[in-house]
Amino acid sequence: MVSRTSDLTPDATLLKSFLILAEELNFRRTAERLAIDQSALSRRIKKLESLLDYKLLERTTRDVALTAAGQELCKGLTPVLTDYAHSVEAARRVAEGKTGRVRVAYMAFAATEMVPQTVARFQQQYPDIDLELRYIRTQGQKMALANDEIDLGYMIGPFDNAEYHSLQLADERLYVVTPKNHALLRKHTLSPRDLKDEKLVLGDMEEWGEYRWKLEDVFSQHGMRLSPALEATNTLALIGLVAAGLGITIYPESLLNFLGRRVEARPVVHPDFRSKTVLVWKRSNRSRAVLNFVEVSRHLQVRG
């Protein structure tokens, strides 16, 4: 199945033969156009007529003319065949991922750069795809993927599951965020143990979700407890609390530009103090459009 021309649309051969004959009103010429023997065309028409059980053409050896029924069928069939071809092509565009719908969820860390850039590039490359974006935190994305409510999720990784593909797109440092003039700022880079006695201000479970679990994990691995002096339900409020000197917090690199000027940040240089962002989708999701989105995302990752 190599060549694919519009006349390959399945099995309208009889009808198309008839329509061309209705145009030419000459069996020999029509057969030539169809690249078949004249006798084959003759039989095709005969077969069509016997299937329909009414005559489409009056023919002598000299003249060929449409019957009234033939005219009617010709008139009715022409739009049907073009609609048919259009349906087939529309489906082909979907198959090729040029049309259709892609539902993408993202969490905060991907929202600042990764998602905007990918979306911009994707829409430029596939302008006819209906792209649906939703902000959902990592946990919710897992549910949504399982329920087929979304096709793709940018979530906090890692995520390893036999039913899903997972593509790591970022692996960024975590930063300690402090008020201005904080003692920790004297060093340009920090190590985990520098955090030992610091008071922490964290987003609550509702707000931080998976990130919070991740931090708990990292801290415990380093013999520390992630016991917040304060919890905030809102990011702006949280930064405000830090700025006011009520404690420090921990942010991924991608959000540093959104901290404002009342706080400072220093990287924690340690393999555990990193946050991975992964793009996840179901293995069973064979949608070409979805895979195209993944490809666009993958290519941008190199740059980012």
Place this chain on the structure above:
Amino acid sequence: MVSRTSDLTPDATLLKSFLILAEELNFRRTAERLAIDQSALSRRIKKLESLLDYKLLERTTRDVALTAAGQELCKGLTPVLTDYAHSVEAARRVAEGKTGRVRVAYMAFAATEMVPQTVARFQQQYPDIDLELRYIRTQGQKMALANDEIDLGYMIGPFDNAEYHSLQLADERLYVVTPKNHALLRKHTLSPRDLKDEKLVLGDMEEWGEYRWKLEDVFSQHGMRLSPALEATNTLALIGLVAAGLGITIYPESLLNFLGRRVEARPVVHPDFRSKTVLVWKRSNRSRAVLNFVEVSRHLQVRG
């Protein structure tokens, strides 16, 4: 080709198989509905996919699901196939003469009873036929038939031509029309020689056309000249002239009811003094609707 069910519409088998499978999402059940082997269905779908060059269904041995392209095709194809079926059936109605157009011309002698009765019956029997009626004199009808501007003509006969069918529908006496108290009225029936010395008032060539030629012919066969004392361009005027005593004229039986009360009529009893009305159509016109009209006309003739 005896049975004719809607699923006989030529060669949409692959598409229909796909649509039913899209409904059932189960090869075995679908194959049952199609009354073929499951393997055949499997191959049909495979063939359809290879023709289209994209997958329509994701299938494991356990689950069958439409791909996005499959959904799209299914959505687009459903109306296409119903339109297709409708086109075929519309053409069938034309083929059966239940739909379509019949263009009928008639001349005066048929206008009073024959055409109205036939039209009434025909429209009752074939309400969806678009019936076009035109008043055209015999000569014009012959032109119109030749040029395919009309399908049928009620004309003054006889009309014998190898390319046309001709059906005689009436053979009526000619009547002499006189003013009241005219000498000829003393006899209840006339013979041709009674007309020998009468002054004639006739329609002119434009108005009477073929009828006028016919009268010339009849008169000459009986050794008389058809030399009108007056010619009228209008029927009403003509009757007026007769009533005023300026001469007599000759009318077919079918028009007697339209003479008014100022004139009287007597039949000329002679085989030559008759007017035949024939219904004529091209042999090459195979339109079922036209033939149906002829049949209706033929049956009414018996009554008339």
Place this chain on the structure above:
DNA sequence: TTCGATTAATGCATATTACGCATTTATAAA
């Protein structure tokens, strides 16, 4: 009228295609 040219239809052998049956392969439940 006859002959030549042209057209659609048909007989026949062949190639292609579709099908059913039997079997295999894959998956979910027990």
Place this chain on the structure above:
DNA sequence: TTTATAAATGCGTAATATGCATTAATCGAA
């Protein structure tokens, strides 16, 4: 692991479509 069930595949056969050669019909020119 076994069992049951579903879709896919190998293979032989039947149905179908095609091309070539020929026939039958019709028009136009000699």
